[in-house]
Amino acid sequence: MNDRPVRFGLVGFGAWGQHHANAIQVTDGAELVAVSASSQASADSAKKTYEAVDVYTDYREMVQRSDLDVIDVVVPSYLHHEVASAVLRADKHLLLEKPMGVSLQECDEMIQLANDRELMLAVGHELRLSSMWGKAKEMIDDGFIGDPLYALVELSRNPYRQGANGWRYDIDRVGSWVLEEPIHFFDLARWYLQSNGNPSSVYASANSRQPGHPELQDNFSAIMHFDGGAYAVVSQTLAAFEHHQTIKVTGTKGALWASWSGAMDRTRHPTFSLRAFDGETVQTVPIDKPTGELFELEDQIARMVDAFRNGKELHCTGKDGRWSVAMCLAAEASIRSGKPELIRQAS
Numbered sequence: 001m002n003d004r005p006v007r008f009g010l011v012g013f014g015a016w017g018q019h020h021a022n023a024i025q026v027t028d029g030a031e032l033v034a035v036s037a038s039s040q041a042s043a044d045s046a047k048k049t050y051e052a053v054d055v056y057t058d059y060r061e062m063v064q065r066s067d068l069d070v071i072d073v074v075v076p077s078y079l080h081h082e083v084a085s086a087v088l089r090a091d092k093h094l095l096l097e098k099p100m101g102v103s104l105q106e107c108d109e110m111i112q113l114a115n116d117r118e119l120m121l122a123v124g125h126e127l128r129l130s131s132m133w134g135k136a137k138e139m140i141d142d143g144f145i146g147d148p149l150y151a152l153v154e155l156s157r158n159p160y161r162q163g164a165n166g167w168r169y170d171i172d173r174v175g176s177w178v179l180e181e182p183i184h185f186f187d188l189a190r191w192y193l194q195s196n197g198n199p200s201s202v203y204a205s206a207n208s209r210q211p212g213h214p215e216l217q218d219n220f221s222a223i224m225h226f227d228g229g230a231y232a233v234v235s236q237t238l239a240a241f242e243h244h245q246t247i248k249v250t251g252t253k254g255a256l257w258a259s260w261s262g263a264m265d266r267t268r269h270p271t272f273s274l275r276a277f278d279g280e281t282v283q284t285v286p287i288d289k290p291t292g293e294l295f296e297l298e299d300q301i302a303r304m305v306d307a308f309r310n311g312k313e314l315h316c317t318g319k320d321g322r323w324s325v326a327m328c329l330a331a332e333a334s335i336r337s338g339k340p341e342l343i344r345q346a347s
């Protein structure tokens with residue numbers, strides 16, 4: 001076991017990138033060594049916050065440093081493939097925010113690069129590390145509800161932020177709004193129903209409050225079928241308030257019901273609960289650690305440290321990240337065609 005700090009570089013110092021920087025800074029065994037931003041204003045802000053850290057305005061320069069172990073990429077989604085490929089070509093391990101890419105070809109190329117160079121490629125589906133969403137997974141895998149047959153993953157929240165230079169509301173740069181947030185829920189649904197094999201097809205509907213912009217889907221719902229017979233419903237509205245997420249999973253024997261609420265997604269003071277029915281009695285399952293994306297982000301950095309030092313398995317691999325993109329792109333295609341669409345597996 002190697003005890004020296006794992007040296008991180010970070011590309012992207014926007015709203016979420018700043019949380020990554022903080023998570024690296026507070027994680028035992030991790031050291032934030034370098035940050036790359038795009039504008040001078042963001043570079044100055046990074047330097048002001050982290051005086052001891054080297055700051056770049058060209059990530060290509062930063063990734064060439066020989067003293068970085070892991071590079072964490074938190075840039076707008078259309079740049080994931082470009083920046084992540086440069087990281088892997090520079091022989092650095094990679095933590096890449098979701099969506100892994102905006103096309104399956106991008107995902108396949110990154111997986112190939114990481115495999116060829118024997119590098120770690122982890123994707124930022126941090127909900128898998130949650131004390132509550134993760135406890136639900138553990139109970140499902142332990143057979144608490146019998147064979148899982150159905151999962152509902154649902155969110156109602158306030159509208160999205162614009163993002164730097166408005167990228168989140170520009171469909172060419174965001175790729176699809178299904179890739180923005182519902183991608184987390186497709187990932188959870190596939191994870192929970194894994195004993196049913198692969199997801200095979202999806203039928204989705206969406207609408208928008210914005211005249212002339214059907215692609216900006218305020219309301220989105222999908223029903224996804226699995227090879228083994230189970231199905232999942234993924235549903236989201238951005239036309240609501242605060243941040244409220246629910247899962248309901250039922251099986252041949254019992255059921256789980258978990259919910260999380262906060263004034264916003266990034267609160268450190270949420271309310272949450274997991275209730276479980278084993279076919280006879282209902283119990284409230286104790287959750288020993290607070291859950292929420294800021295907590296899980298720190299756990300994600302800790303997992304990268306453990307993976308680097310001790311070979312611990314990644315919480316979400318490139319293959320998982322590709323599946324998430326495949327489910328979302330099939331849902332997006334279904335919205336346009338009005339028909340169920342097949343989900344493309346890796347060749």
Ligand SMILES: NC(=O)c1ccc[n+]([C@@H]2O[C@H](COP(=O)([O-])OP(=O)(O)OC[C@H]3O[C@@H](n4cnc5c(N)ncnc54)[C@H](OP(=O)(O)O)[C@@H]3O)[C@@H](O)[C@H]2O)c1
Nearest residue numbers: 012013014015016017037038039042074075077097163164
């Ligand atoms: N896992 C999660 O829960 C989660 C949550 C939120 C976001 N995300 C993902 O994280 C990514 C970033 O989202 P965000 O909300 O942080 O967006 P954001 O606030 O718009 O920030 C994006 C940042 O990327 C920087 N950037 C753009 N091009 C760059 C380049 N070539 N080199 C270095 N930096 C560059 C921008 O720099 P300037 O400021 O200089 O323009 C900006 O600061 C997206 O892919 C999003 O989907 C994931």
